[in-house]
Amino acid sequence: MRPGLCRRSRPDTEPESSVCFGLFCCAVKRQQHHAFVCYFPTLKSLFVTLLILAGVFAAYDFYLARPWERVIFEKGPRPAATVNPVILDHVVEDDGPIPVATTKPAEAATKPADNWQPSIPKIPTNEFVAPAIQSVETITKNWTMIPKQAFPRSVILKKDVQVKMSVGAATLRAGATAHALAVDNGVITVAPTETSTARGAVAVMDTDFPDQIHVSYEKWKVARIEQSRQAWLAGKTKNNSVVKDNSTMANGVGVSFGADGKPGQNADGSYNLLLAVISAGKVSDVDPKKVVSWGKPEMKTVDGKPTWVIDVRYEAKTIFGLMEVNSHAHVRDGSYVRWVYDSGEPLP
16 A cells, blocks of 8 residues: 555554555545535536526516516506507598388388578678777887887986087986987987987887887777777768768858869868868868868879879877878869878778
8 A cells, every 4th residue: 555545554453455445435535525626616606697697687677677577576557458540551432321221111211301491691790890900010110110200209218328429428327218309210319308419329129119109009099999980980870972062061162173173172271072071980080170281182193093182281199199190182083082191001
């Protein structure tokens, strides 16, 4: 026996069979120990792999799996099933309702239903309809077309404005009151006071001028609608045939025309034809007492026809306050045609 195979020494008297069995036992134990030491790392790797797979599955089951298909975690509700509509690739013809068998006689089944209803025509109410009135922005063309008669007036500044004078310059602070003198294409010329020679420029929208006009516009709109309503009432009760009315006016002279069709003019410049138009309610915006001037008839071409045009300047209430307005009355072939503003819009 080679030394080192077994630590136990045998006595000289021990049988050789016992010695061999002892050697065999030592060899078996050493082989088992060597196998366990070699197999232990393999078990450790397998355990770690299984642990990783379990973690991946748990993460998938919690985050990615549909709620109603979860295995580890609590299941969620299954959504209601939806039925997609069937889209046909061809046109389905409708053959109408399925005929139902009936026990009625044949002649009764073929007789058309008597569902005729009389057509009732719409009866006009003959009610007053308020005229369409343009907005302030439309009338002023976004504050670029403001009549000169709207100034002078006081305005409140919404931003600082520099005013220049012969000896230097000064600044009018926002919130200060300035004296607006005129306007040109949306820019107002202002002065510190009515008597000051200093001048500055500020945009219309940088003052309270639009706010002032909006307030007066609302009042003017109500008055304009009421004016139109009064004219409508007058038109229903008064005779509108003033074309060739020869009746006697308040001045004792009837409506007259010259040999050339020119309207007759009174000594004070008025025209009985136009006074009759006002009296009949066809024009309600002109008050004969507030007419500043009656112009002379001038032959012009209107609508491609020779027409007598009479310029009438009168005071009227506008969105900018009481101011003088130019108007033009058209007379043709001894008849009143229309009365319009400079813009061509008819007078109410």
